Structure formats: C-alpha cells, structure tokens
C-alpha cells in the first residue's frame with residue numbers, strides 16, 4: 001500500500017515513521033500516512049513564520065481565487081473524498097457525502113467573505129476634539145494559525161480552519177487527528193494546486209506529544225482547536241497569551257413541547273441522535289419532552305429509531321455505522337450499563353457488536369448518570385419528561401456544556417423565550433440541535449468552548465482591528 005506524503009510548506013514530503021489508518025468496521029488498514037520528523041516540523045513552522053508578511057499582503061482576489069479553486073476541486077473529486085472519509089472514519093457514505101458537500105460550501109463561502117474583507121473608514125468628526133480626522137480600520141492577521149482537528153469530520157473541520165486562514169492572509173499549519181489524517185492529506189493536494197506562496201500551508205500528522213510542542217511554539221500565535229474539553233482547556237492553560245479558540249463538546253438537548261409537530265420531531269430526533277454513530281458535538285443526547293405529549297412522542301420515536309439501518313458504512317443504505325474504534329464503543333456500552341444499574345430503562349437498542357453500538361434510547365435516567373451529564377459521543381439518547389416550558393429550559397441549562405439546543409415548537413413567543421433563556425451558542429427552532437449551516441457563527445458557551453467558527457466569525461478570531469488615523473482633513 002502506498003504511503004501518503006504529508007505537506008511541508010506546500011510541498012509533498014516523506015518522513016521516517018508511518019501511521020497506519022484502519023477502518024473501524026472491519027479492522028482493515030485503509031491507508032498509511034507518512035509522519036514528519038522533528039526537523040521537518042521545524043522547517044514547516046519556520047516557513048510559515050517566514051511567509052507571514054507576504055501572506056498578509058496577498059491581494060484579496062488571489063486569496064479568493066485560491067479558495068474558489070479548492071472548492072471546485074473538492075466538488076470534482078467528491079466521491080474520492082467521500083470514500084476516503086468513509087474508510088478512515090467509519091462514517092456511512094450517506095454522511096461522508098454530506099460532509100464533502102459541506103466542505104465545498106465552506107471554501108466557497110470563504111472565497112466570498114475574503115472579497116468582503118476590505119476594512120472600513122470611520123469619520124471621527126462626530127466629536128469636536130476629533131474634527132479633521134478620519135480613521136481607516138483594517139483587520140490584520142495575528143500570524144500563522146495552528147489548526148488542531150478531531151476525528152469526527154476529518155475534512156470539513158479542517159476546512160473550517162484552513163479556509164478562513166487563507167481568506168485573511170494567514171499561513172496555516174494543520175495537525176489532523178491521528179485516527180483520520182488521510183482526508184486532510186488529500187486536501188493538501190488541492191491546496192498545493194493553488195500556487196499560494198511556499199509556507200502558506202502545511203499538514204503535519206504528528207503524534208499528540210509533538211502537537212503539544214507546536215502549541216507552545218511562539219511562531220504560531222493562533223491556536224484553533226476542535227476536540228474534547230479536557231484536551232482543549234489543557235492547551236489554553238499552557239498558552240494563556242496566545243489567541244486560542246476552542247470548539248469543544250456538548251450533551252445537546254432537543255426540547256419537544258406540546259404544540260410541536262410530533263411526527264417531524266420524532267423522525268429528526270431519531271436520525272440526529274444516531275447520525276455518525278452519535279459522534280457529533282451537536283448530536284441529540286438529551287430529549288426533553290413536555291408531559292402532555294410524552295407518550296405520543298415516544299410512540300412515534302421508538303419505531304423511527306428501530307427502523308434506522310445499521311451496518312457496513314460502505315453500504316449505500318446504511319444510516320448508522322461503527323464508532324471510531326471498538327474501545328470507544330465499549331466505553332459507551334459501559335456508560336449505558338452504569339445508567340441501567342442506577343435505575344434507567346432501555347427502551348430501544350442497548351447492544352454492541354465490535355465498534356458498532358445499536359441506536360439506544362434510555363428513560364428514567366438519573367441526572368447524575370454519565371450518559372446525562374457528560375458527552376456520550378455515541379448513538380445513545382436519554383428521554384426526560386418535564387411538566388412544561390419552565391422545567392424544560394431549566395433542564396437544558398442543567399449542563400456544564402452549552403453548544404446548541406433544539407426546540408420543537410410552533411410558538412414565536414416560546415422561540416424568542418428560548419433564545420433569551422437557553423445558555424447555548426445556538427438555538428435551533430423547529431429542528432434538532434444538530435443543525436449547522438457552515439456560513440453562520442458556530443460555537444459554545446460554558447465548557448463547550450470560546451470563540452466562533454463559521455467563515456466570518458473565524459476570520460474575526462484570526463485577526464485584530466488596526467486603526468490608522470488621518471489628520472488634517
């Protein structure tokens with residue numbers, strides 16, 4: 001099997017060590033990534049630092065055209081990307097294709113935002129003391145971005161960091177997840193076609209201990225991290241003076257109120273608790289249902305969950321595939337067993353075969369159970385019955401996390417109330433918390449992180465406002 005090169009300052013390179021990548025459905029080795037040596041990592045960082053001034057001065061049309069090129073090329077090679085994601089992550093083709101389509105959009109949105117990234121002029125003569133003066137306000141990149149990404153969206157979450165970096169004229173060093181480096185390496189091929197200056201991007205599949213050294217390197221002043229809360233906060237604590245953005249986990253809630261369309265709510269909750277085997281930071285984990293419709297909702301939900309097609313991710317019909325590894329599936333199985341020992345009832349699923357966990361529905365789960373409190377990151381949902389809206393919103397907020405929440409209601413009043421009261425970065429009315437449009441601001445509060453992604457928001461996070469005052473006008 002060919003070893004895939006990594007990307008060192010825009011060029012393919014081979015290191016001395018190799019990282020085999022396996023498919024969690026059948027244990028096959030599906031690819032091998034070359035791992036850079038310490039010297040090669042040093043060269044990549046030095047090249048990013050050396051090009052930062054030139055990168056920031058790149059004309060906007062050059063940045064925008066490079067981003068548009070990558071978008072077009074991902075679309076042209078979409079099926080190759082989808083199969084690679086499916087192989088390395090175990091994600092069913094259905095979802096892998098969706099992820100590729102989103103990455104096409106992410107780069108296209110970045111190309112559009114790059115063209116709007118021109119700075120602004122502010123007249124200062126609103127105050128007598130500033131009469132005759134004018135401010136020109138531009139946004140300047142802090143410098144090279146270190147992008148650390150998780151396994152669950154091996155292409156689009158890399159895109160969410162690379163695309164805004166290029167859009168603002170910042171070099172970017174990508175450190176992909178060890179379980180899923182192949183999609184990021186393939187993306188490197190398309191970035192290399194753009195003719196961006198040498199050093200503008202590197203993709204370095206290094207192990208975690210060497211990633212920690214990258215975090216501390218002062219030549220990479222921005223760290224954009226997506227992953228779990230403990231790793232993210234440990235990174236932020238190590239480099240308090242850096243610009244760190246953290247996109248972390250959650251235990252997202254869907255609220256089903258008495259006025260909801262129950263058929264719609266049940267089918268969306270069933271699917272988006274289990275899509276990608278629940279391995280999404282906004283997969284539905286807690287389902288909070290108003291008492292008046294609880295029984296009618298559960299009656300619709302359980303058949304919808306049982307009807308999900310579980311199995312081989314390469315099969316076109318599969319909706320729920322394996323988790324990223326058998327160890328991950330065993331952890332979920334343990335958490336379910338703990339909840340059952342504490343009094344929970346299993347209404348559907350509960351079984352495991354290898355890395356695949358059956359879509360599982362639990363009821364009567366105590367609030368201190370791990371499956372309620374922590375991020376389960378598996379195909380498990382917890383049902384909770386509440387008396388009304390007050391209790392429902394209090395339950396949503398009874399969490400250390402706050403990424404997104406979904407509220408199934410037809411009432412505009414309740415929608416605005418949800419927006420006021422729910423302690424989350426995004427409130428999705430009429431749908432699951434798992435909804436994300438890649439151009440909108442996205443991120444959390446509480447332990448779900450700091451900073452925002454979505455192209456315009458990430459571009460703001462990677463840059464600072466700089467003012468030039470013109471005098472004597």
Ligand code: NAD
Nearest residue numbers: 149150151176177208211212227228231247248249250281
């Ligand atoms: P993880 O925290 O284990 O790893 C994330 C990345 O950090 C990987 O690339 C890993 O190699 C790297 N890493 C680990 N230790 C490091 C260290 N000491 N120094 C530097 N880098 C280090 O997360 P994961 O298991 O890959 O992904 C799952 C997590 O990601 C879940 O918690 C999920 O909620 C979260 N996530 C969040 C979002 C979001 O946008 N909020 C999106 C997707 C996933």
